[in-house]
Amino acid sequence: MRNIYSVASNKKIAKDTYKMVLSGRSENIKPGQFIDIQLPGFFLRRPISVCDIDKNSITIIYKAVGSGTEYMKALKKDEALDILSGLGNGFDIEKSKSKPLIIGGGVGVPPLYYLAKRLIESGKKPSVILGFNSKNEVFFKDKFISLGCNTIVTTVDGSTGIKGLVTDAISGIEYDYVFTCGPLPMLKAVYYNTDTDGQYSFEERMGCGIGACMGCTCKTKNGYKRICKDGPILHKEEIIW
Numbered sequence: 001m002r003n004i005y006s007v008a009s010n011k012k013i014a015k016d017t018y019k020m021v022l023s024g025r026s027e028n029i030k031p032g033q034f035i036d037i038q039l040p041g042f043f044l045r046r047p048i049s050v051c052d053i054d055k056n057s058i059t060i061i062y063k064a065v066g067s068g069t070e071y072m073k074a075l076k077k078d079e080a081l082d083i084l085s086g087l088g089n090g091f092d093i094e095k096s097k098s099k100p101l102i103i104g105g106g107v108g109v110p111p112l113y114y115l116a117k118r119l120i121e122s123g124k125k126p127s128v129i130l131g132f133n134s135k136n137e138v139f140f141k142d143k144f145i146s147l148g149c150n151t152i153v154t155t156v157d158g159s160t161g162i163k164g165l166v167t168d169a170i171s172g173i174e175y176d177y178v179f180t181c182g183p184l185p186m187l188k189a190v191y192y193n194t195d196t197d198g199q200y201s202f203e204e205r206m207g208c209g210i211g212a213c214m215g216c217t218c219k220t221k222n223g224y225k226r227i228c229k230d231g232p233i234l235h236k237e238e239i240i241w
Contacts, residue, residue: 001025001086007079008057010072014139016064017107018073019051022081026053030090031115032181032201032233035060036209038082039071045084046072047209047228049181049201051110052117058085061110061139087209088232091115091179091199093122095235100124101175102149103166103190105131105182111201112181113140116147127173128152131166131186135159167193178236188241198236202227 005024013019029050035058036045046068052059064073075081093115100119104112109130119126127150132138134157144151152169153161162169166182167189178198180190187200204227207215211229218227220238225231 032091036084049111097176103180108182
């Protein structure tokens, strides 16, 4: 759905990481779906996963790593943005069992917050592992804790939490399903270090964001799928590494 949104706030929350709240329609957005933002002067829209919603706003978290996101961090309150919302398939919460394990890495963390909220609303008791490179990149740990989630942080350099990767924190956690989002090497590691079914949110470079250009197509056990349209969520049993 295409609409014009306005910037309600745009603040730095960690190293190179920003939280933006957009005023506008948010109904029917599922956890794991994303929006596609048109930025003045840029040919392609910027796909950003949805971190949270309320009745009249969408919250996103993004990392300033390129020209588009560098432009975004300078956006001021009340600036208008042309946005496509409710894109992708989103997580299927109904497939979750009673004790899901949520694993996020870096900018793969944001969509998992909205997911955790919905899982708790449905009566599930999620545990959460958040992976970052260092302490100054950590965000939303307290937000997950405030939801009541058993939350563990890992950092590669050991500056806070458990030293190592997200897979180093899995041992000892009781879980019966997995939801995960993050960089491809992390997803692959989670795949081989967990023994339950699960849903994996993939990141791919996108052109149109709506499935027309086929630029983000990947091969699965169920044939070729477009990450922007048929994903970004893939089920463990269909993933090919």
